[in-house]
Amino acid sequence: MSLFEYGLDTPLPGTLLFSAVAAFLYLLMVSRPPSARRTGVKTLAIALLAVLSVLANGPVLLTAGLLACAIGDALLAQDDDRAFQLGIGAFxxxxxxxxxxxxxxxxxxxxxxxxxxxxxxxxxxxxxAVVARRLLPATGALKAAVSAYVVVIALMALFSLMMSGWGVVAGALLFVASDTVLALQRFLMPAEEGTPWRALFVWASYYLAQLLITLAVLGF
Structure with missing residues (x-):
């Protein structure tokens, strides 16, 4: 059943709408310094997709994945190395x-x-493989964690190819693209060069990735 067969005053499309609004608001804040408001909006965008999964009786694993990523978003929204490491773990x-x-x-x-x-x-x-070879020498003490992350996200993208249709695959590939730019920005690119545009791309592609995966798995 299409999600849009429900009225906008019903929980499913309403939850999706609020998620999209939160994602757009964060897009406007993406270059601002860390703050409670900025963290809350970022976290809410994906957390509401987890709520959508629950309301639609979606797979527990989809809900769990979205919640873990929402926690990761909250942690990565901080300007702190320890929070970054915990964020990698959540993702x-x-x-x-x-x-x-x-x-x-x-x-x-x-x-x-x-x-x-x-x-x-x-x-x-x-x-x-190319990204890992270029990236890992620059990760220092985080080399083990980043290596594990590269392997796991590659496996996620590969296993997405087992899902019918192309929505999940498109979402997984966008996830890889978003995380690649984020990693290159953190470890290899000078902070002063084009950061706003990179940050906009990272968030837009990441949110679209999560949205595509969620809607495709739920069958909307």
């Missing part, structure tokens, strides 16, 4: 939940039915 858990979701609900035979998925899988592996 790791979120990706693990997504991997479990794709494995339990996906179909391995899609690779034989749609060979394009094999090509995309090879491209994901190659891309993540």
């Amino acid at each position: 790791l858990l979120g990706h693990v939940a997504y991997i479990a979701l794709f494995v339990t609900e996906g179909r391995i035979d899609l690779f034989s039915e749609q060979p394009l998925r094999i090509i995309i899988a090879i491209a994901i592996i190659g891309f993540c």
